[in-house]
Amino acid sequence: MGRCENCIIRQFNSLRAMNKEELKRVSDTKTTKFLKKGEIIFGEGDKLNGVYCVKGGVSKLSKLSPNGKDQIVKLATKGAVLGQRSVITEEVANLSAIAVNDMEVCFIPKDAIVDTLNSNPNFAVEVLRHIAHDLKEADDVIVNMSQKTVKQRIAEAFIYLETNFGEDQNGYLALTLSREDIANVVGTATESAIRIISEFKKLGLIKASGKKVAIANRQGLNDVAKGA
Amino acid sequence: MGRCENCIIRQFNSLRAMNKEELKRVSDTKTTKFLKKGEIIFGEGDKLNGVYCVKGGVSKLSKLSPNGKDQIVKLATKGAVLGQRSVITEEVANLSAIAVNDMEVCFIPKDAIVDTLNSNPNFAVEVLRHIAHDLKEADDVIVNMSQKTVKQRIAEAFIYLETNFGEDQNGYLALTLSREDIANVVGTATESAIRIISEFKKLGLIKASGKKVAIANRQGLNDVAKGA
DNA sequence: GGAAAAAACTGACAATTGTCATGTTTTAGA
């Protein structure tokens, strides 16, 4: 089992503001878990006894709406710390976290986090910065959701996937989502998403091989996203 | 000019975690401002040199979407601290803050906030709790926006206004919003909002006298909000 | 490799929502 002190992932999240002893404590109490695609890290309403630091793979953070549809609020990848918010506010989880592909995560019991928050202002401020950034992103999502058409949001989603997860060696988006997941990200019916994706293919904006999608005309997609 | 040490508003926000000296510093550097309905506290893209503590009145926090429509992300009332997020992340404001009715706010230069964040973990954690709570609310708004109909969201908006701002002595909602503002809260066209509000009146769910609105059938409104 | 299951896709249609045009009422200010 690796030591947090040597973990490069830490540079991407708030744990980098911990000092040596604090980090040692985290390292001594953490446990590493491997999850297969589709497995649940935690569910809406679960009481969380710690946070999950994502070492590899991607998780979708989603919430079930009363009408039975899932809304994906965020995709979390390497470096993300899941469950942080719930641990801070001492509430049950507001979102579910489900593995989109195979994942490796470290579970860190909450005491190590909470105690450090209360004693090390650098760490508290660093966590604060991250959560504040998440809040800004969430506000932007609210605006997108309510002011853009489904077509625009799907175009944006592809651009988002490219800029955040990159492409594989063949130029396909490195993160492959099912049509249903894409629909749940942009908040529309699966059929609507499929229809628009087909249209994008016909227009030559993207190309697809099975579920793999590649951006074929970035500028064109951008124009659609901007409503041109 | 009042002293922060004696200000009851402080009990509602993160400033309650400040100690005597810190509070004294805030009190010595703060300035009080009075704003009329419609006045701008700060605008999207402004560089903020401090935060605004709301002593009275209500502000709408909104963002202009590329299509020229405003999306109201949040309504802030007594006790809210505006601009906190931007000061923490050292970014320009992501949202505009505009007075919905006459307001009184205290401007607190950012140094007093930032220095305390860096030195007093209690304060940092208290701010963290507030921002974390805001984040949860924002996530919930995302789900509502994307999974509920305009009718449901308008019904919810009235219930929200009642539970958060209360009623006046005649039973009307204490906070009166224009139809346009309501449309901008729920993310729809003004005409659509007007139509649905008219429908609610016909159904006896609400009654209206001019722009003042009263909830006439809470259970019925609730049913609409839940999609029954 | 083949069967079963899951995912992707398509068409037809209905419901919701947006837009534009216009009239009416309310509000604010001289």
Place this chain on the structure above:
DNA sequence: TCTAAAACATGACAATTGTCAGTTTTTTCC
């Protein structure tokens, strides 16, 4: 109090999006 401006309201129609009912393709796993 009167008037102009703003806000509210409504109709007609178009565009977007959702739903249902299927078919086809892809994936999974024995």
